[in-house]
Amino acid sequence: MNLYEPLLLSAQLAFVTMVILILAGTPLAWWLSQTSSRWKPAAQAVVAMPIVLPPTVLGFYLLILLGPDGSIGKWWVQLTGSTLTFSFTGLVIASCIYSLPFAVQPIQNAFEALPRQTLERAWTLGASRLDAFFSVVVPLSVRGFVSGMVLAFAHTLGEFGVVLMVGGNIPGETRVASIAIYDHVESLNYAAAHRMSLLLLGFAFVVLFGMYVFNRRWSTR
């Protein structure tokens, strides 16, 4: 088995998931940080649920929902002619759910830490809401965005249980690094398992270390 293919696939999956989560998670995080709706606690609970739920629960429901008999899967089959389970697209959907809180929560925390007056000052200076968001809110929330991106990426790399349940272990499509390592261990190929595990171990340390270094520099500026 190719050593790098699963690692590359994991990186692709993590990257696509991260991009989608930042794009979709930012408006969600903004709404959560600003709203006083009585639905806020419920929305927060839904966002945080993947942290608490075992991957088996997500995997089990996704297998049913994304399958050709499931409500999402059926629609997808009609639209594209292929099924979502055992496909890269299916893994992206699964990962977006699985890593959602890791992207949304740091961004939301950053938004909530913004002084209210800063925003109001921008508005009174005539900036549109969107303009104020991009020229004031985003630059002041860089730490949150960096944390959200790094954690969404890294957490998707670490995904295992959900992929095991809906991936189908297809080389180049759904056999990501964590699954390949599991196969190597199960088939007693400890040398290959070590090589990949060490790479992931090193990588995980480097990205998290980088994130904390960045956050410290940023906060002491």
Added chain:
Amino acid sequence: MRPANFFLFFALVAGPVLAEDPVSVAVASNFSRTFGELAERFSADTGIAVRTITGSTGKLYAQIVNGAPFDVFLAADAERPRLLEVSGRAAAGSRFTYATGRLVLWSRDAENCVDALRTSHRVALANPLIAPYGRAAREFLESAGHWEDIAGRVAYAENVMQVVQFVASGNAGVGFVAASMLNGPHMPAGACTWPVPPQSHSPLEQQAVLLAAAAEDKRVVRLFEFLQSDAAIDIIVRNGYGDMR
């Protein structure tokens, strides 16, 4: 029986037997239901309590290598027991084939399982790298000349249980499962089953070993003898394994 009564009964009848540690048996998942029947029979006959630990052969093997306190290992293959014997973790000469698995093609919806191999969007088999039934399935597909056609449509499951999951949930049209699973209590109804010719793949020998630390334990030796008795083989064959007598 009310719980309180049950405990009283348990304390009076089973108490003396349980006073010593039960015999610990690590059982490959595909055999766990069959072994449940065997253990019940064995305990009823001898008064020796048996504790069952189920899991995949690979995981149980790793646990044994790392010192898990099992007395007997019923694997789904011949390889892990052989490795345990070679490394001295299993009692030398204790290894034997307790069951021979039978591979079955199974579908939830298709009328004809063999046709479904050609037409299904996905064909599920256990990962040949780690699961004996997956390796056998692949060998059959190769020997029948289907592999080239099917390779791009395969979804690999972790084991035969997950093959059933993939097929039962409609995610795969057809899959290779173990015959021993077909009559299981939670097995969904299938539209077709087709026994794969056993000569088309290497035999699914499931071997047992006595682990070295338990080799002197008379109770464990009795269990081992029981597993090779006619009474036990009858139960094993009734559960869908091949009859080697």
